[in-house]
Amino acid sequence: MKPDNTEKRNQLNSGKIILFSLFSVFFKIGAFTWGGGYVMLPLIRNEVIQKRNWITMEEFIDGISIAQSAPGAIAVNTATFIGNKVAGKKGAIIAVLGTILPSYISIMVIATFFLEFREMTVVQNFFKGATPAVLALIISAIIDIGKQSLKKYYNVIISVGLLFLLLYFQLHPILIIIIAGTLGLFIKEQT
Amino acid sequence: MIILQLFLSFIQIGLFAFGGGYATLPLMEKEIVLSQQWLTHAEFLDVITISQLTPGPIGINAATFTGYKIAGYCGGAVATFAFCLPSVIIVLLLMNFLKKHGTNPQINKVVKGIRPAVITLMVAAAYSIITGGGITDLKGIIIAIVSFIVLQTHKMNPIIVLVLAGIVGIIIY
Numbered sequence: 001m002k003p004d005n006t007e008k009r010n011q012l013n014s015g016k017i018i019l020f021s022l023f024s025v026f027f028k029i030g031a032f033t034w035g036g037g038y039v040m041l042p043l044i045r046n047e048v049i050q051k052r053n054w055i056t057m058e059e060f061i062d063g064i065s066i067a068q069s070a071p072g073a074i075a076v077n078t079a080t081f082i083g084n085k086v087a088g089k090k091g092a093i094i095a096v097l098g099t100i101l102p103s104y105i106s107i108m109v110i111a112t113f114f115l116e117f118r119e120m121t122v123v124q125n126f127f128k129g130a131t132p133a134v135l136a137l138i139i140s141a142i143i144d145i146g147k148q149s150l151k152k153y154y155n156v157i158i159s160v161g162l163l164f165l166l167l168y169f170q171l172h173p174i175l176i177i178i179i180a181g182t183l184g185l186f187i188k189e190q191t
Numbered sequence: 192m193i194i195l196q197l198f199l200s201f202i203q204i205g206l207f208a209f210g211g212g213y214a215t216l217p218l219m220e221k222e223i224v225l226s227q228q229w230l231t232h233a234e235f236l237d238v239i240t241i242s243q244l245t246p247g248p249i250g251i252n253a254a255t256f257t258g259y260k261i262a263g264y265c266g267g268a269v270a271t272f273a274f275c276l277p278s279v280i281i282v283l284l285l286m287n288f289l290k291k292h293g294t295n296p297q298i299n300k301v302v303k304g305i306r307p308a309v310i311t312l313m314v315a316a317a318y319s320i321i322t323g324g325g326i327t328d329l330k331g332i333i334i335a336i337v338s339f340i341v342l343q344t345h346k347m348n349p350i351i352v353l354v355l356a357g358i359v360g361i362i363i364y
Contacts, residue, residue, distance in 0.1 A: 184304015
């Protein structure tokens with residue numbers, strides 16, 4: 001009986017530990033997601049794939065596809081995906097809470113104490129310096145993910161064509177996803 | 192009553208906000224400024240500026256701040272919760288669907304077909320930072336290039352890169 005209990009307790013503990021680390025990892029990611037959800041992707045790669053091996057790069061790419069196919073913030077959707085993969089629905093909720101809590105806290109602090117926050121030159125200059133780094137982060141995420149998902153030459157063509165539709169014809173992002181999914185149906189010998 | 196109305200409005204925004212943060216803002220403006228008239232256009236612009244200068248995803252920040260402006264701390268929490276609810280449910284449903292039917296060759300083709308679009312949307316996000324005034328001068332270009340090199344060759348922690356770039360910004364601007 002005793003070993004059974006210990007095992008059960010260990011399972012419970014490791015369950016709690018994984019939930020706690022999910023929360024802390026996504027809290028950290030949420031706090032450093034500046035200027036749009038995509039900044040989060042290199043952070044996730046670093047924390048979730050490289051450091052902790054919670055999911056594979058392949059699963060990560062599927063996760064981003066799902067995050068973009070669903071409405072709402074990319075950051076929240078990606079957190080839901082990873083949380084659910086790692087620890088089920090509970091994990092999803094914990095990861096989302098971790099992602100949004102830094103936002104909630106900082107907005108409340110700013111709204112309560114210093115609405116003139118955005119007038120502060122130090123803050124403005126900090127973000128003036130950080131924004132180009134945000135761009136660098138997104139570009140390095142594009143390269144990392146592109147290496148995986150643009151292996152086939154026709155995918156490069158599709159991606160460029162879609163970019164043209166998006167930027168030149170101003171098609172809605174969800175239409176871009178729908179067109180790509182439909183095109184996928186007609187492509188043979190996908191691996 | 193305003194809390195319930197806030198909840199319903201943000202559920203609706205969350206449900207139709209496809210395409211990430213920047214696609215969410217026009218939708219939010221339509222509902223909050225035009226339909227409900229909770230905020231003026233100028234107040235909503237404040238919301239956007241604060242949302243960009245605060246850690247966290249822009250859509251979430253905007254929801255929190257709008258909710259707070261309309262109904263205080265509770266309003267902020269309700270708006271944020273309502274905004275996230277539809278997307279969390281939809282992502283879980285999609286994952287469930289793929290778990291059951293992911294081996295179906297047709298569905299597999301659709302999933303793989305979406306992959307190049309993922310890159311397209313990310314390139315568009317990078318493009319909007321450049322055209323949206325994220326990089327205004329040579330200093331900005333240099334920060335971007337150095338950050339990129341450090342990220343790619345030294346595999347430096349992205350959080351450290353962001354903070355260092357911000358500190359460099361304070362020093363040089």
